[in-house]
Amino acid sequence: MTKRRIALIVLALAAVALSLLNASWLASPSGRLTVVANRGHTHPVRPGATGPCAAAQIVPPESRFVENTIQALQQALSFGAEAVAVDLRRTADGRMVAFRDETLDCRTNGSGRVADRTLAELKRLDVGYRYTPDRGATYPLRGWGVGGMPSVEDMLHALRYAPIIFVFRGSDPADADALAAEFARVGMPIDRRFGFIGPEPVLARIRALAPRAWTFSLAASERCLTEYRRSGWLGIVPESCRDKAVALTPGANWTVWGWPYRFLARLGGVGGRAMIVDGFDGEGLPRGLSGREQLEEVPHGFRGYLWIEDMAVTGRSLGR
Numbered sequence: 001m002t003k004r005r006i007a008l009i010v011l012a013l014a015a016v017a018l019s020l021l022n023a024s025w026l027a028s029p030s031g032r033l034t035v036v037a038n039r040g041h042t043h044p045v046r047p048g049a050t051g052p053c054a055a056a057q058i059v060p061p062e063s064r065f066v067e068n069t070i071q072a073l074q075q076a077l078s079f080g081a082e083a084v085a086v087d088l089r090r091t092a093d094g095r096m097v098a099f100r101d102e103t104l105d106c107r108t109n110g111s112g113r114v115a116d117r118t119l120a121e122l123k124r125l126d127v128g129y130r131y132t133p134d135r136g137a138t139y140p141l142r143g144w145g146v147g148g149m150p151s152v153e154d155m156l157h158a159l160r161y162a163p164i165i166f167v168f169r170g171s172d173p174a175d176a177d178a179l180a181a182e183f184a185r186v187g188m189p190i191d192r193r194f195g196f197i198g199p200e201p202v203l204a205r206i207r208a209l210a211p212r213a214w215t216f217s218l219a220a221s222e223r224c225l226t227e228y229r230r231s232g233w234l235g236i237v238p239e240s241c242r243d244k245a246v247a248l249t250p251g252a253n254w255t256v257w258g259w260p261y262r263f264l265a266r267l268g269g270v271g272g273r274a275m276i277v278d279g280f281d282g283e284g285l286p287r288g289l290s291g292r293e294q295l296e297e298v299p300h301g302f303r304g305y306l307w308i309e310d311m312a313v314t315g316r317s318l319g320r
Helices: 003-021 070-078 152-158 174-186 200-209 218-234 261-269 292-296 314-318
Strands: 033-038 083-090 096-098 164-168 195-197 214-216 245-248 273-276 304-308
Touching: 033 070, 033 314, 070 083, 070 152, 083 174, 096 152, 096 174, 152 164, 152 174, 164 174, 174 200, 195 200, 200 214, 214 218, 214 245, 214 273, 218 245, 218 261, 261 273, 292 314, 304 314
Parallel strands: 033 083, 033 304, 083 164, 164 195, 195 214, 245 273, 273 304
Antiparallel strands: 083 096
């Protein structure tokens, strides 16, 4: 047998070994699917809509629920979500409330910054006041969001057994202390049922206050995936993936060694979590999937967090 033939045989055997090492179908990832309703229930914007205020560009709403309100969060859970994600802002009196925008002008009948209003002032607003599908001809959600901006204390009482993912919209570490105070008011520990997403300064403080909770930042996720693409073909999961939550988009994961099941098993083996999202906004915060077509790209038997943007519509396609 010639040296050339021997080399070819060795290369062929190595290719087979690497193929088996990264074979997804041979892996059995642990964990379970967790459907996450982003903001509970949102109203999609018109295709091609532009501009800073999404509430002024929605499609005709199919329900009266307003995002980030307790009613919307409870409704999402009734539609089959196992967890909800809520946006967080800090008030002038140091409370944490569920609201997306820095200012009140886009969605409510108030004006100015959330940070300049007390909790009592914010609770008097109508958080559905300025939603319109027809450039201001009608406002179908007006009156349905009066008193609808909840504090975290309110949410913890109302959703006592549901996992909640808190999305910090600001980067001040003091937001983490304010959130911990909300948990203390309820007498509830911050454990692994709760997740936290946002800028690294506030996440670092959360990890110090609640080491049992899990966190996600886009920068940490990208670092893990970049390093895994370099070493994953050998079955090596880098240290940057340990205890990290990693976000992937559907249909774009062919570069991830062993995707989906081998990768999920490896990530779970180092305490990591996988999330499937539609993408990220300008602040690096996740968007959920919208539409049956995106759901069809999610691997059957996926184990991890599946983010849904419009639970009342897309969520029904899950058949749950």
